[in-house]
Amino acid sequence: MKETKRNVQATTSEELTKIKIKPPTNYAAGMHGVKVALEHVFAEMGAVRGFQTLAKLNQKNGIDCPGCAWPDPDDKRSVLGEYCENGAKALAEEATLKRVKPKFFAKHSVEELSRWSDYKIGKSGRLTQPMILQEGSSHYEPIAWDAAFELIADKLNALQSPDEAIFYTSGRSSNEAAFLYGVFARAFGTNNMPDCSNMCHESSGVALSQTLGIGKGSVTLDDLHKADVVMIIGQNPGTNHPRMLSALQKLKQNGGKVITVNPLEEAGLKRFKNPQKVADILGSGTAITDLFLQVRINQDIPLLKAIMKKLHTKERTEGGIFDHDFIQSKTQGYEALIQDLAHHELAPLIAQSGISETDIDTAVELIAPAKKVIICWAMGLTQHRNGVENIKECVNLLLLKGSIGKEGAGTCPVRGHSNVQGDRSVGIVHKTSDALHAALQRSFGIDAPRTKGFDTVDSVIAMHEGRAKVFFALGGNFLSAVSDTNYAAEALQRCDLTVAVSTKLNRSHLVTGKTALILPTLGRSEKDIKNGKARFVSVENSMGKVHTSRGSLAPASKHLMSEPDIIAHLAAATLQDKTEVDWLALGKDYDAIRSKISEVLTGFEDYNKRVKDDGFYLPNNARAGDFSKLPNGRAQFSLCTLPQHDLKADEYLLMTIRSHDQFNTTIYGLHDRYRGVYNERRVLFMNAEDMKKQDLKQLDLVDIISEYDGETRIAPKFHVVSYAIPSQNLACYFPEANVLVPIRHFAKQSQTPISKSVRVKVRKR
Numbered sequence: 001m002k003e004t005k006r007n008v009q010a011t012t013s014e015e016l017t018k019i020k021i022k023p024p025t026n027y028a029a030g031m032h033g034v035k036v037a038l039e040h041v042f043a044e045m046g047a048v049r050g051f052q053t054l055a056k057l058n059q060k061n062g063i064d065c066p067g068c069a070w071p072d073p074d075d076k077r078s079v080l081g082e083y084c085e086n087g088a089k090a091l092a093e094e095a096t097l098k099r100v101k102p103k104f105f106a107k108h109s110v111e112e113l114s115r116w117s118d119y120k121i122g123k124s125g126r127l128t129q130p131m132i133l134q135e136g137s138s139h140y141e142p143i144a145w146d147a148a149f150e151l152i153a154d155k156l157n158a159l160q161s162p163d164e165a166i167f168y169t170s171g172r173s174s175n176e177a178a179f180l181y182g183v184f185a186r187a188f189g190t191n192n193m194p195d196c197s198n199m200c201h202e203s204s205g206v207a208l209s210q211t212l213g214i215g216k217g218s219v220t221l222d223d224l225h226k227a228d229v230v231m232i233i234g235q236n237p238g239t240n241h242p243r244m245l246s247a248l249q250k251l252k253q254n255g256g257k258v259i260t261v262n263p264l265e266e267a268g269l270k271r272f273k274n275p276q277k278v279a280d281i282l283g284s285g286t287a288i289t290d291l292f293l294q295v296r297i298n299q300d301i302p303l304l305k306a307i308m309k310k311l312h313t314k315e316r317t318e319g320g321i322f323d324h325d326f327i328q329s330k331t332q333g334y335e336a337l338i339q340d341l342a343h344h345e346l347a348p349l350i351a352q353s354g355i356s357e358t359d360i361d362t363a364v365e366l367i368a369p370a371k372k373v374i375i376c377w378a379m380g381l382t383q384h385r386n387g388v389e390n391i392k393e394c395v396n397l398l399l400l401k402g403s404i405g406k407e408g409a410g411t412c413p414v415r416g417h418s419n420v421q422g423d424r425s426v427g428i429v430h431k432t433s434d435a436l437h438a439a440l441q442r443s444f445g446i447d448a449p450r451t452k453g454f455d456t457v458d459s460v461i462a463m464h465e466g467r468a469k470v471f472f473a474l475g476g477n478f479l480s481a482v483s484d485t486n487y488a489a490e491a492l493q494r495c496d497l498t499v500a501v502s503t504k505l506n507r508s509h510l511v512t513g514k515t516a517l518i519l520p521t522l523g524r525s526e527k528d529i530k531n532g533k534a535r536f537v538s539v540e541n542s543m544g545k546v547h548t549s550r551g552s553l554a555p556a557s558k559h560l561m562s563e564p565d566i567i568a569h570l571a572a573a574t575l576q577d578k579t580e581v582d583w584l585a586l587g588k589d590y591d592a593i594r595s596k597i598s599e600v601l602t603g604f605e606d607y608n609k610r611v612k613d614d615g616f617y618l619p620n621n622a623r624a625g626d627f628s629k630l631p632n633g634r635a636q637f638s639l640c641t642l643p644q645h646d647l648k649a650d651e652y653l654l655m656t657i658r659s660h661d662q663f664n665t666t667i668y669g670l671h672d673r674y675r676g677v678y679n680e681r682r683v684l685f686m687n688a689e690d691m692k693k694q695d696l697k698q699l700d701l702v703d704i705i706s707e708y709d710g711e712t713r714i715a716p717k718f719h720v721v722s723y724a725i726p727s728q729n730l731a732c733y734f735p736e737a738n739v740l741v742p743i744r745h746f747a748k749q750s751q752t753p754i755s756k757s758v759r760v761k762v763r764k765r
């Protein structure tokens, strides 16, 4: 048997010598954004096919954008196009005309492919046929669908316990596929259902459930237009949720103010040139941020405490700042919060945040008179050891202002993957609640397991320790998305079988279990036809609205199966007559799946009718101002502790962030236009003074080193780029930097890896 050596991470990109640095831009979108979008679409999809498909993106009865989870307007949609540059790139990536056929796999060994950069791997094209990598083999070979399902069923049924299997989900699956998958995993007998949420907004879910009784945001798109003040903390919408800028533009036109809190002054939050407005294209666009607070990494809690302390002082002297009616009738813990604030001295809070007192005073002046406040956030708050408390501190401020449960106010955790919120709503969670247990029993005759399953961190450790042996992924790129790449690679390689249901090739297909399967599936943009009938799926956006998505392109290959069909076949092959469920019938008919969802889950009553009509909002108690399920029927104030990092003189906190040309581990291109970086991803953004201290010049090559629990992790060969970032703070891109993130370091309560505050040193090469 020939041993193959797989690269778990391509350490250099092909373009290493072509790096070019320009000053960061002052605005987002504009005609340049349109040009880049069209270049991607034309190159991958062809012009006519591209234009026709773009016209259907995010339109009613059209294709839900496969990019982020930003919502579409409820009423009118823009005829000029209801998408952004990165939505177009996401579509182009999926709807490419390039194909990865069996010939491709016969030509390139797995070992060879693993030496390609992530960019080159992703650009190979769409997967076309089920493929198997037999134990000891160097190349993938075609396998028939039935044989693939039989092999998976045999491996699953040979396990000593169902808990030796893991069923991962990435957030692009439809509600229909995700629901069936969750029912199958529980019928098989495990709650081991990690999902990308664990690495993403899990901290938001935990914090919001505990304080407001629902693990989702409370605002709608319309609220965002109507707020007095919107705070955007730890989020880069210009790149990751670009259509949010149109909403912020409307807010500004209505007289609302925007406060941005971020270690980087992201271009998209400076100015927005709406490509649909002639005046914007010709002129300088709309200024988005009124006040930029350049917080040090993970020092949001000291900043929020300083703001709340100053608001409280104003409340005592002037009055009318806090909403006492709301606080008295709807909340619990106000006195304790005020006492806690009194224990903190203002000066050290301000010093710790890294922001001047003048700027904090300006923030207080903006927030004090506001009656309607919204706080938006994303990974800049969730991916820290204190990720849950970061969000609880935001909730504290909103509760003081009575800004929950009324128009123009509330929480806005901005979700990542286009259906990550929906997957959670329909049962992708690593535990089974009492209500779900009872409903599954009633509707499917299934006795779901009661023990808590593995999340992503638990899964990696369990595979590494040999406690899990089969890893099945419904989408995603687990190896490159999770922390501690080398450890995760060892973990996956110890599995007997890894299976990936995927649209495109990625590194998780190359660093695998002893046997590996690729099951190619339809993308959102493709027609899903069964027995001559077109089927549609449904998804939930970041603001809790469930709606349809209908593909319109011819499938990338005639061998593709839809995700619900794949799950149905998996379940039928594995469970045979162990359940009464007619899995294959469900896989064929999504109306039947939706009827089951109506039976099992509250909020989805009459699903088929309501989703076909115009979509519907799921119930949201926080939006309704109903906290009756919380202790004493009240929203909860929380006492949050200050983050402690105690960095030594030569240590830094590193945040691993997204460039403008990627979608998570999918690399669309090698530029990060707004930040002025071209042709290279291995860059390390560093403060100029810190560079001087370390005797580093622009574009010097360095290794980044993290040391945790006596173990050293190294990310080699990064170019230093001088950037306006606070001292002792650094930034670079993931997935390249994931080798540095220690698997056992994650947020308390949510277990979200500390991807935004990794303690590192920098060594010149």
Ligand SMILES: Nc1nc2c(c(=O)[nH]1)N[C@H]1C(S)=C(S)[C@@H](COP(=O)(O)OP(=O)(O)OC[C@H]3O[C@@H](n4cnc5c(=O)[nH]c(N)nc54)[C@H](O)[C@@H]3O)O[C@H]1N2
Binding pocket: 067, 068, 069, 086, 200, 233, 234, 235, 236, 237, 239, 240, 241, 261, 262, 263, 264, 266, 295, 296, 297, 298, 299, 300, 377, 378, 379, 380, 381, 415, 416, 417, 655, 656, 657, 658, 659, 660, 662, 663, 664, 665, 756
């Ligand atoms: N084009 C594109 N769109 C995407 C994605 C993509 O990769 N590409 N990914 C999708 C997914 S799954 C997600 S979850 C979202 C992610 O969306 P974001 O959370 O916007 O993505 P990140 O690049 O991780 O950026 C986090 C931002 O937080 C800031 N930040 C980091 N640490 C801190 C901190 O301690 N405090 C504060 N206040 N700010 C901090 C960073 O400077 C950066 O601006 O985007 C989704 N949309």
Ligand SMILES: Nc1nc2c(c(=O)[nH]1)N[C@H]1C(S)=C(S)[C@@H](COP(=O)(O)OP(=O)(O)OC[C@H]3O[C@@H](n4cnc5c(=O)[nH]c(N)nc54)[C@H](O)[C@@H]3O)O[C@H]1N2
Binding pocket: 170, 171, 172, 173, 196, 197, 199, 200, 201, 379, 383, 416, 417, 474, 475, 476, 477, 478, 480, 481, 482, 483, 501, 502, 503, 504, 505, 506, 521, 522, 523, 524, 563, 656, 657, 658, 663, 664, 665, 666, 734, 735, 737, 738, 741, 755
């Ligand atoms: N260091 C660091 N690590 C991070 C983060 C960070 O900020 N820093 N962010 C984290 C976050 S927020 C997230 S959400 C995770 C993302 O983790 P994942 O969701 O696992 O990763 P993606 O890169 O989004 O997955 C891309 C792959 O999904 C497959 N795919 C695309 N569309 C479809 C589809 O329609 N169906 C199926 N079946 N497959 C499809 C393609 O094969 C593609 O290669 O990464 C996390 N990792």
Ligand code: SF4
Binding pocket: 058, 065, 066, 067, 068, 069, 070, 082, 083, 084, 085, 086, 087, 088, 090, 240, 241, 242, 243, 244
């Ligand atoms: S904002 Fe998000 S959902 Fe909307 S078009 Fe852009 S990528 Fe797609």
Ligand SMILES: [Mo]
Binding pocket: 196, 199, 200, 201, 415, 416, 417
């Ligand atoms: Mo995410």
